[in-house]
Each structure stands twice: as C-alpha cells, then as structure tokens.
Amino acid sequence: MEITFELGYALDTFYFLICGALVMWMAAGFAMLEAGLVRAKNTTEILTKNISLFAIACTMYMVCGYGIMYGGDDFSWFLSGIMGDGATDVEGDAATYAPSADFFFQVVFVATAMSIVSGAVAERMKLWAFLTFSVVMTGFIYPMEGAWTWGGESVFGLYSLGDNGFSDFAGSGIVHMAGAAAALAGVLILGPRKGKYTVDGKINAIPGANLPLATLGTFILWMGWFGFNGGSVLATATVESANSVAVVFMNTNAAAAGGTIGALLLARVMFGKADLTMALNGALAGLVAITAEPSTPTPLMATIFGAIGGLLVVFSIVTLDKMKIDDPVGAISVHGVVGLLGLVLVPLTNDGASLGGQLLGALTIFIWVFVTSLIAWLIIKAVMGIRVSPEEEFDGVDASECGLEAYPDFVGSRK
Template sequence: MEVTFELGYALDTFYFLMCGALVMWMAAGFAMLEAGMVRAKNTTEILTKNIALFAIACTMYMICGYGLMYGGDDFSLALAGITGDGATGVGEDAATYAPSADFFFQVVFVATAMSIVSGAVAERMKLWAFLTFAVVMTGIIYPMEGAWTWGGEDVFGLYNLADLGFADFAGSGIVHMAGASAALAGVLVLGPRSGKYTAGGKINAIPGANLPLATLGTFILWMGWFGFNGGSVLATASVESANAVAVVFMNTNAAAAGGTIAALLLARVLFKKADLTMALNGALAGLVAITAEPSTPTPLQATLFGALGGMLVVLSIVWLDKRKIDDPVGAISVHGVVGLLGLVLVPVTNSEVALTGQLAGAATIFAWVFVTSMLVWLAIKALLGIRVSAEEEFEGVDASECGLEAYPDFAGSRK
C-alpha cells in the first residue's frame, strides 16, 4: 500500500508540474501574439512588459497572493515555509501531490490573467505605470476574487459563490474574465491610440507588424492550454483521473478548432476576406469558451461551444471598435466577453451547476476586478502618469521606454 501511495504521489506531482510548465509556456505565446499584433516600433516594450509581468506575478503571489487566495494564518508563502514536504489531497480516492507543486501551478495562472491586460493597453501606456498595476493585480486583486471562487471563502462575508451553484473548472471567469475586466478599466482610463478613430466616426485599421509571429503565439497558447485545462483535473494517477484528463485534452482541442473555423467563416461573410487576425482570435475564443467546463461536453458539443465563442469574438471586436474602445489585440473580447459565454454554457452539460449561480459569480468577479482596477489605474494616472506623450507615441514606445528597437536593421521600422 505504501508503494502504491508513493507512486501515485510521484505521478500526480510530476503531472501537476508538467502542466504548470505548459501554462508557463503560455507566457511565450502571449508575448509572441502581442509582439506580432503591435507595430514594429512598439515591439521591444511589449516584450519587456511580458517578461517583467511574469516575474512580478511570481514574486507577488509568493509574498501575499497565495495566502490571500487560500487562507491560512500566514499570508506569506515564503514565511509559511511551504517547500514540498507533506501531502495535499486531490479527492477522496485520488493520490496526492506536493504543496509546492500546487503553488507553482497556481502562480502561472496569475501570470496568465495579467498577460491579458498587457495586449489591451499596448502602444500607448507607460511601462512603469503598467508594472505598478501588475504588482497590485497579482498581489491583491486577483487573489481576492480567487479566494471567493476556488478558495471557497465568502464574498466579504455576505454569500458564498459555491452555495449559489457557481462553478468554473479552469478559469473562464476566474482567470480570463478577470484579466479582461482589469484590461477594460485600463483602456477606458488610457483612451485609444492616436489616429485610431477620426472625425466622422471613421475607424482606421492599425495592422500589426508581424503576423507570422502572432500566428506562432496563437499555436503556443493552443498547446499551453492543454496544461491549463488538463492540469485542472488535479490528478492523473488513477484510471478515473487519467480518463478525465484525456477527455479534457480532447474537448479543449475540439473547441479551439471550432472557434477558428467559425471566426474565419463569419469574417468572410462580414468582410469578404479571410481575416487571419479573426481566425487567431477565434481559436483563442474557442479555448476560453471551453475552459469553464471541458470535462462534461461531448466532442461535438465542445466544437459547437468553441464555434459560438469564435463567432461572438468577431462580433464583439467590431462592436467595441464602433464604441471607440481601442484594444490592439482583441483581448477584452477574447477573454472577457467569451469568458462570460463560457460560464453561461456550463449548465448546458453539467446539471449540478445553476445558471443563476454562474451569473452571480460572473457579476461578482467583474464588479470586484473592474472597480478596483479602475481605482488603481486612476491612482497611477494621478501619481505617475499613465500615457506616453504624443511625440513618444508617434516615435514608438521602444525608443522612449526601452531605448532599443526590435528590428533595428530594417529601414522604416518606426513607421
């Protein structure tokens, strides 16, 4: 029996760590996607934001975020001394895994939520203003809403989302909609890029500099999502958990495919062209849509859910543009609007989840993250300033914020 326990412990811990590594690799996906979707003159700064925010997320979640989210007498993981000794249960009949593996898996989710903000505020925000917000988002704002959902705590002592029937398997709302809510607040405070909207309501397209890079980023995210959703099964050492992991992988892939096809077809109908950027966002939308519950749909249902996300993201991007909400990469639509869709779709295949609970959870997450983020953004604007000057924006934030160009050997890289 002891040998069986130790083998299960080792397998579940190793699986947890490998899934965490896949989710960490999503940071590269976000970096490549965003670098491809911005103009060449802003590439170095967006890459700097992505690596810096990941480091900040890891550090802040260690210092206070993990403790805030999952309780305990000591808010600091470092002071609590969680090093890998002991065992954490993952179900009545399942094996166990190392506590430090749980922290590692959780911390890369925090970084994912913050990465969503990066693309939405690209090309006109001050680097240090963004990084200041990252400290608060990853250390306080995200852990608090995580405590009310995955942490099982009452919302300000008033009500418990689990008791209302709220469920979010891997984070359509808890991670993706939360990141998009913070991004929306930032975009509203920041305003659109210069030249994006002109007199008469005209919307000017500002194409990205490197669509091959954006496509590579999307494929990296697609691959990383298997760790994001698959790791949320929390075990793989039993027949039951191994089968669950396989179903989650299968449905995650099916939803991404459905989202890609649907977005591409709808873009063809609306724009008379095969819009690659919409196809890329369609794939991500399909992944976000299935994240709330990838374990109960059939493969066909997962494909259809992804397709709904793919169509919705196209319509949402167009709708936000008409309202002069400038999001260079479509992050608010992909992760926010479709994140809400994912939560609403859960009761379709999971009879134990209530639609009212899903809506209550979504409202709680959005209200907390949006309002607190708005207050933080406004405070940063008053204290540090939030937007680069018009001249710096024209020249590119690479020069003013980083002093480096991503493509220095190419003539006209600042255009």
C-alpha cells in the same frame, strides 16, 4: 487496479508540475501574439512588459497572493517547505500532491490573467505604470476574487459562490474574464491610440507588424492550454482521473478548432476576406469558451461551444471598435466577452451548476476586478501618469521606454 500511495503522490505531483510548465509556456504565446499584432516601433516594449509581468506575478503571489487566495494555513504550509527543510505534508489519499506544486500551478494562472491586460493597453501606456498595476493585480485584486471562487470563501461574508451553483473548472471567469475586466478599466482611462478614430467617426485599421509571429503565438497558446485545462483535473494517477484528463484534452482541442472555423467563416461573410487575425482570435475564443467546463461536454458539443465563441468574438471586436474602445489585440473580446459565454454554457452539461449561480459569479468577479482596477489605474494616473506623450507615441514606445528597437536593421521600423 491498486496503486501505492507513494507512486500516486509522485505521479500526480509530476503531472501537476508538467501542466504548470505548459501554462508557463503560454507566457511565450502571449508575448509572441502581442508582438505580432502591434506595430514594429512598439515591439520591444511589449516584450519587456510580458517578461516583467511574469516575474512580478511570481513574486507577488509568493509574498502575499497565495496566502490571500487560500488562507493562512496553506500559505504557512507552503513557506515551511520553501524556507524550512523542504518537508511536505503527505496525509490523504493517492490524489494528493506536493503543496509547492500547487503553488507553482496556481502562480502561472495569475500571470496569465495579467498577460491579458498587456495587449489591451499596448502602444500608448507607460511601461512603469503598467508594471505598478501588475503589482496590485497579482498581489491583491486577483487573489481576492480567487479566494471567493477556487478558495471557497464567502464574498465579504454575504454569500458563497460555490453554494449558489457557481462552477468554473479552469478559469473562463476567474482568470480570463478577470483579466479582461482589469484591461477594460485601463483602456477606458487610457483612451484610444492616436489616429485610430477620426472626428467624423471613421475607424482606421492599424495592422500589426508581424503576423507570422502572431500565428506562432496562437499555436503556443493552443498547446499551453492543454496544461491550463488538463492540469485543472488535479490528478492523473488513477484510471478515473486519467480518463478525465484525456476527455479534457480532447474537448479543449475540439473547441479551439471550432472557434477557428467559426471566426474564419464569419469574417469571410462580413468582410469578404479570410481575415487571419479573426481566425487567430477565434481559436483563442474557442479555448476560453471551453475552459469553464471541458470535462462534461461531448466532443461535438465542445466543437459547437468553441464555434459559438469564435462567432461571438468577431461580433464583439467589431462592436467595441464602433464604441471607440481601442484594444489592439482583441483581448477584451476574447477573454472577457467569451469568458462570460463560457460561464453561461456550463449548466448545459454540468448539473452541478445553475444559470443563476453562473451569472452571480460572473457579476461578482467583474464588479470586483473592474472597480478595484479602475481605482488603481486612477491612482497611478494621478501619481505618475499612465500615457506616454503624443511625440513618444508617434515615435514608438520602444525608443522612449526601452531605448531599443526590435528590428533595427529594417528601414522605417518606427512607422
């Protein structure tokens, strides 16, 4: 079946934009998930962080991030369309798409990486310290590691990840593990919430205020992930690309289901109860695990990969708690530990990737993002401080940082 260039260009561009909109919808998922898993007295601040970081990511990636990640030529090409007459280069075959669509699709990935950091440092970080870090993360740290991976550039001129057998289809490492590495650096400097760990080593559970909201957030993320993974096919206007999109959608859904079931069953064995928060994180873990390669596994393999992610995330959350690494929403485990798992699983179904190449890529991403984030957090701490006072933390950061309560009509919302 033949298809004209113009029609293929229009279909691929439209598909790219719709998938980007689905990924943008994930911002709402992160906001609802985090708002549900923090205490009521910290809800307004976490929502403020989520909408603000999205705006900052969009602006910083436009100003400099896209240019760093994909080079001067592509950046100039984008700016000419935005600041000039809107003309775009349409040379190539029917798989091409508008450059502004590429920018839009890429920028929502940057915001996703930054959203991961938000939940991990919740309930005790200063709002403006977090937003300052968002500028650095989205404008420089993420675009640099993106240039070495999806951008195809060599790492400081030493080696090329792609030439060494590294493959990450939609970003298990490039997006999710990177966000978790930045979050881990912030959490280590920030320290745990007051009352989370006692001097005798006891771990106190601090339940979230709104589990229905957290569940809604998870379903939104599950839906948005179809754009996250499906859009990474980059085309849909041919029979081959359309079939590939369908496979990616199918495997993405299968992995999420497998992750949910795996985490729920393990929680039942370990805790004797059906732990909803573990089931939610299991669904997300399944999605992260399949993100590195959703196009080559069979549906059963995708389900198994997701289930392994769901099992791993439960063990990881429990282990980090024992290490006194306080992550209120489990973001480091879901996106970092399982993000690494996703990269390691790729060679099982993709002959173009090697275990050595995957580990080299993972190590490069983690070291770069963790070290640069650690430096950024330390500078921010020295200049403006990153943690609210004990009194502000006790009263809730909604009052000190935003001057608003999310649930003002409910007595005891600050407890």
